[in-house]
Amino acid sequence: MSAEVVVDVREVTTYYGKRRVHERLSLRVYRGEIFAIVGGSGSGKTTLMREMALLQRPTAGKVVVLGHDAYALSERESLALRRHVGVLFQHGALFSDRTVAQNVAVPLHEHTTLSRAFIEQLAALKIALTGLTPEAGDLYPAQLSGGMTKRAGLARAIALDPELLFLDEPVSGLDPLSADALDNLVLHLRTSLGLTVVMVTHDMDSLWRIADRVVLLGEARVLAEGTMKQLAASTDPAVRAFFHSPRSRAAQQAWIRA
């Protein structure tokens, strides 16, 4: 592939105390793709995503984000880089004392000198783009359903039009309809806003439907990497165990039928 590399993880090693999470792990994410990280519980998926999203320094190794060595930057440079990165946290992480619209406006107020009226309009636009009704903008996070919380979190994550968007378990805890709708939304935003998306997920349906490329983590390294078709055809027992469970096969059937 000759496409531009957006995230380059080079030989990253992570330890929590004595527990080894990643050992000399390397992978690359290319511009415009939807890249999924999968693996069993405790395989370090979320840790890896946090390292790619400038939230956690790995024990050793390098993470290059948008061409900059993410953990060798000054405060100021790191701040500038963060403006081009959006994160949707697993539970939304919306600020509970602000409405949805105010939540979306937080990064805009912080990083731009746009007028208040325009920021409000822009926040309303992002809310509309994520498929929420305009009324949802005036609700507080505690008043939102699970699906609305994810959408509101997504609206805040894309507030500054990031080039790179991280999604931590975007469809976990959603009913199948909302999950499908969110998958479509991610696809739609990727094309229309030109995003590169890195997501951690367990959801086989999502993987089949929207992931361009998938890495399977296990034993502190990348067990397999490729499209879902390639991974499903793999003969490696560890990979087969993951992608040939009854759930995975049902998801594959659903995708083939669709």
Add this chain to the structure above:
Amino acid sequence: MEWHWKKQRQAARVHSGTDCLVCSGPWTVLELAGVEQAFQNLRVPGRGAVRVELSTVTGLDSAGALLLYDLCCRLERDGRRVSLSGMNPAAEALFALIGRHAPPPHPVRHGRAQGGLEGLGRQGVGLLVQGAGFMSFVGQTAVTASAVLAGPRRARWAPFWTNLAASGYRALPIVGLLAFLLGVVIAYQGGVQLQLYGANMYIADLVGLAMLRELAPLIAAVIVAGRTGSAYTAEIGTMKVNEEIDALRTMGIDPIEQLVLPKLAALVVTLPLLTVWADMMGLFGGIVISNAVLGISPAVFMERVGESVSLSSYLIGIGKAPVFAAIIAGVGCFQGFRVADSAESVGRQTTVSVVQAIFLVIVVDALFSILFSETGL
């Protein structure tokens, strides 16, 4: 989408000419402020169709597209036809998308100002409602407590012991230190005055009576309110935000029995003990200063304390402590249950809890003083 912080950043620009607008530079959210400020005063001379030239725009994101959309809308409202030229297909797609979703320009809304009288009324009603809530909470706690007392096997010992250690044992250093310093201050300030009259001996009466009867219970209660009462509120409040309280209820566990009673019981036991400890440290502070400044030996000081402080004064001091403890634990837990579902609310109720607990402790202390002086104790 090229960006680099080391290069001088370019800003988005717009120029108007007769029947045309030329946009240039990066029309992206971080560089858009200048154009957005100029937007209100932007006029396009002429009266015909307006051509918006976008070929020199180096980047367009959704914020830039929205501003462009607003601009087009405004020109069309003025009766001008607008044509966009020089857009690449990606930008066109984005612009079309924004056009489908764009909300109307947002008027800046201001919350309705609250009149002074209305505010006063709301506050008053709020206080009444809160007072009624507190009464009902006290009632519930009393009912649950009597049920537990009737069948002590229902008592939850594990949280009781944990709370005992957290609110009592671990408060020893800070309570001891502050009581000691209080003893030092009283002895020093009082000693200087007494020395003028050659009444050095009475320093023991002063420190002994003030500490044992009034100040030791009060300082212990104030510290415990700040230290433990706040912790109770934050703990219960956070549990409420996480729906843990509801989880307890669905499992048939009474939150009052599980959370409030062990805390209340632990504090009722520890605060009198902490008061005794504060008594000791306060007297110790007095002894140190009397010895150093007034030349009264520790043995003489203690003998004098024994003569001047009656047993009833000492017991009154300790006897107030369980009442203070009940107030602190009650207010702390009650405010915890009042937390609504946000992190900010936890902080607000914690503050309220400490302020109310200290306020009530001092009010009750004053009532006790009146009561005891009327009854001649």
